[in-house]
Amino acid sequence: MNANDATGRGDLNEIIDRKLTSLILEMENADWRAEEVVLAIDEVIKTHWLERLEALRAARAAMPADFVSDGNEG
Secondary structure, eight states: OOOOOTTSOHHHHHHHHHHHHHHHHHHHHTTOOHHHHHHHHHHHIIIIIIHHHHHHHHHHHHSOTTOOOOSOOO
16 A cells, blocks of 8 residues: 655655654663664665665666566576
């Protein structure tokens, strides 16, 4: 289900915000400073998720527009 606002990500952003808030509060209760937690989240997203996203986008862009997979590419 995709319930979206004008940006296309309203509900998703709200859910992620609630989960991140919960994670930050949990980590603060475990004696981590909020700043440390936020910086760690930022680093993980950049190094583990954004790099993968960019690689996937590059691979998609490199494929011919008329490419049809037979499931045996790799």
